[in-house]
Amino acid sequence: MPVAFRLEPADKGRYTVKPHSGIIAPLGTVTVEVVYHLPSGSFPPDSFPHSNDSFLLHSVVVPGAAIKGSMSSFDAVPNDWFTTKKKQVFIDSGIKIMFVGSPVLVQLVMDGSMDDIREVLEHSDPALNPADSVDSHGETLLHIATSQSRPDIVQLLLEFEPNVEFQSRSGSTPLEAASGCGEELIVELLLAHKASTERSKSSSWGPIHRAAVGGHVEVLRLLLLKGANIDALAKDGNTALHLAVVERRKDCMRLLLANGSKPDVRNSKDGDTPLHIAAGLGDEQMVKLLLQKGANKDVRNKAGKTAYDVAAENGHVRLSDALKLGDSLCSAARKGEVRSIQRLVENGAVINGRDQHGWTALHRASFKGRTDAVRMLINKGIEVDSKDEDGYTALHCAVESGHTEVVELLVKKGADVEARTNKGVTALQIADSLYYTGINRILVHGAATKDGMPQVTVMPAPIPFGNGKSGKEIETKAAPLKRRPSRARGLRGSFDTSLPLAVTYG
Template sequence: MDRLVKAEPNEVELHFQKNQKCSSSFKLTNLMHTMSVAVSLTTTNPTIFSINKPLSVIPPLSSASYIIHLSNPNINQPPLSNPADVITVRTSMLPTGKANTDDLRRLFNKPGPHVFRDAVITVALVGPVVAEFLISNRSSINETRSFFTKAISACEKSHLSNLLKPAIESGESDYVAALIAAGGNANFKDSNGKSFIPFAIRAGKLDILKLLVASGCRINDSVDFVLHEAANLNRIDIVKFLLEFFRDELDVNSVNTEMRTAIHVAAMEGHVSVIEFYVSIGGNPNAVDSQRLTPLHCAASRGHLKAVEFLLEISDVKYARDINGKTAFEVAEESGHTRLFDLLRYGDTLLRAARVDDVHTMKRCLGEGVEVNRKDQNGWTPLHWASFKGRIKSVKVLLEHGAEVDTVDDAGYTPLHCAAEAGHLQVALLLISHGASHKSLKTFQHASPLQLGSFHKHVSLHHYKKSESIIA
């Protein structure tokens, strides 16, 4: 005979609740027909688990029930260990059939090998509190898969569904799969109607997202804002997956509670590739939110240079003002994002200085690296403005700093056209002397006959000298 007693069951489950008493019962049966058996019960961690009858006697062919308790009920997290805690059952035949506690203690403390094999009963902590603890503390307990499977085996379906959210947020797809397999509702919605999809996106786990969709999870984009969530994480792969399954339910220009589109969100985070993708599928880069902030305002407020550059190329809201009357430049200025100043305003300062012949400001702007050929909303460069206004000093400064003399505006006009239209002879001649083409220039509409004659004379003389130098 290799054992004296039979343990039922071979694993006891304790439904753990925070700061509450926790206990479970098990039974031992004496397999001897004519002899009593002495029993000693010990736990791996006696400071955590205790047994009501650690020493006892079981009559022949009789059974005895025992209770294991959590020693300290005032704890708020399950005392898990790996390997799992166990109850060790030691047995010895008792010919006399009777023995007091001291006799039993002496019997089991006697040195030497034990004759009969000891039974081992595993202690399993189960329930939603245990499962949630495992989800949030996975890194602190090795090989928790078996612990988790055991913990959720004692959960009701409502508990399983409630556990899905923290499991998704943890990014552990095996936990999510186990909960759904055990009966968790993947299409569960919270009190606001929000699905699990946004939480999977925030976790950045495409595999969990696919698992949820395959398990019947559906979105309500009026509260889920899935395109916004994906934009925030710079995840075009997630966007493409969402569009594949929910295209009819998604609008790239839908707004969240702040009236912001997904492009606003991407701009706030500086995710240029996402902005470009959303625009390619119909996203509006000129949209305004509840504060009349454009995506350009959002990018400027965070100092995202590349996003600002891209938005300036595809939108026409450089001069748009928010609810407080601020442009994107002023928003960037408030936040101290100086590297955006040239893009958003310094070019404007140069344009203004060219218009009023403020040579000092022009030289300062150009010295700080402002693009001399930057255009305004009509395609006019500083040279267009200086030529149109007849600011000959400004024209000279701009030409000295590499201004393109034949650059054209949105209507195809060059700075020479502008000078001619406004009747500024000296400016026109200066431009021609720097290589401006006058082939399409017919006349000065506002010039006097004397000015016209002088202009044509100087043009002819300029080209004669140019030809003469070529021949030489």
Template sequence: MSTKEKDLTLNFEAVCRAAQKGNVDYFRGISQHFREEWLVRKCNQRSGDNILHIAARFGRLSILEFIAKELFASHGMKWSVKKLEIFDSINADRKTPLHEAAQSDHLDCVQFLLQQKVNVDSMKRADWTPLMLAIAKGNKEVVLQLLNASANPALVNKDGWNSFHLACREGNLEIVKLLSDTKADLWKVASKNGRTPLHTAALHGCKDVVHWLLESCQHPVDAEDSCGNTPLMDAIRMGHTEVAAMMIEDFKANIMKTDRLGYQLLHVAAQSGHLASVTYILINFAVDINAVSFKNITPLHLAAKEGHKEIISCLLSHGANIYLQDEMGRTALNIVENNNHSDCVQILKQQYS
């Protein structure tokens, strides 16, 4: 590396620090040649960030304004032509400065970048837009700015999730309603594995969003994903018994549904390890505690495989049959022994004495 290149690298590190701290005076002291050189230069090969990415991530509006108003405006057509290209530049994750500002909740930087006519729907790696990142952070004002700039909430990422899915996952009902106002049927979407916004909200225990989807959107309460899971199963799987109770009592969710493996609600609860879910089902519903799946697997078998000691004890106290065998001829005791769940072995052995 030549002396000039070493000096350029060293000084560029100082430029990056200045961008991070919002030190505009430092930029004003840089010669015209170096300004142009550093504007397109990456901070490092791993991140691929340039000065704009850094300024947007740290909310340094003054740096973005300097680059747009003083640097580009004063250096002729050459840089005017490149302005939009540089403001839409991508790093190693294919994130633009707008992605960085939206993800970091810097409303003023988001507004300024949108004024520069950047691509509001640019997609980073995994096909996430700035709107998706803003929704994941839960910043309503940033979301509103992006929507006002015609961000498309119906775009999907690599998993088939759109912005509405993400809003339902985060449980921010204000943002959910805001997105719905832009496109009334936005909720009518399923991911690549068939999961709906209701699945997502139920899985994450977002009770208000679940209620709104069922009441205001008339979302099918027993919608199935590609594995046959219903939103009720997802709520039970994660121990969200209040959400499950609401879905059953107020919206008549079907507690007898089975998934593609033939698992019923109690199977799902036993496998998940949430004692609250198992207890809720056993106390409130007349379910078959020894119900078998397509492979003769009972809830006790699933709890045994996962080593859920409390679940095993609960099922046994409610009459689970320890002698039932799965299609491979294994009892729950065989399963815990095979999986080295020694504490569970003792619980089951006591039932044989």
């Protein structure tokens, strides 16, 4: 028999049904269009071009009337057919409607509806790649979940194998977006699914650049562990180190430098190194950190300027010592130029400033035997027992290079005769190993008790060079020792970094 039907939405404000009613011929079918009208503000106006691009689970009342006998079809069925008490057969039921499509999934991800997301993905046609759905701004579901800080949704989406290299309209991949947001768990999930750590072609910054700019140290660490190119260039030619300096992200700077980032790479725009940028910002801590890691302060940018020139241009006079005066002071001390030392100190050179190896001007003057320069520096208040990165004091340097007058001056000025290097070596041990009899006598007398009488100095035998084995205690008296020719040593002054020396006592 023909069947008359009428469809009535349970929520008439949200649905429009076409046709509203009609007659289905025996063994026939009918196509009905159900349009869902979005609540105000749910999606942009152009998000739902078709009714099947929405999603809602809803019941629609479907009254039906079986009509006995042959009848022609009607465009609309009179209402009394469904109300009159004739011999029709009435069936009322609800139809469950599920809408699928990109805007549906977008809204669900924004709402965080895990169960609904899974249901829609499972009911969607896999050929349409539903997990790669995008919103009206060109953001993928992975991008949206990242912006919502939802690693659980990201993990769910990854089960349906989305394209992890899919770029948003702005050009960023999901990994780039997650790195910029500092979403450590999401970054880890994407990396586990083989997301590329390199910058995408249309993106200005790669994952490593975004992490550095945002100061996301742990994300940066993850990327480096997965083999990210530490000196990869952003579109503007900056490295992650450049950008970390620009944003004053010191923790990221330290991590990058510790993992081998090159501090002398010049960017493509101005030819600036990270040191130029730090100097322009006037950040003394960053400047010193870069110098300690080997940054070359003499590199010139495209304008022909060094980092010192940039600092001076911007009025950062406190950087003049680190970038120029400190070098000049050490150079003057090394050459014994007393007047230059006087002038540099008066012009603001920091008396206790260090060079890239941790040496002060006193280390330099002592190693070169510049007695007058040593005296001038001490009179200007330099720290006599300052140690370099290997634990060497100026006295160690003077003893190693055999400058008796400087050793005597330093001892008279209160230098610590018992000071030890990082490997536990004293100045006296250096003098003995090199058979410097005169210096040995000065050091022993310098260690005398307060009554001024020379004393026997008892030193522990575990000397930290050679094979490192402990021996018995050795008494070293102030008896004259025969001086033997010292061995030439091509060192900058770090005695205990040379080949092991056998210590011989006379």
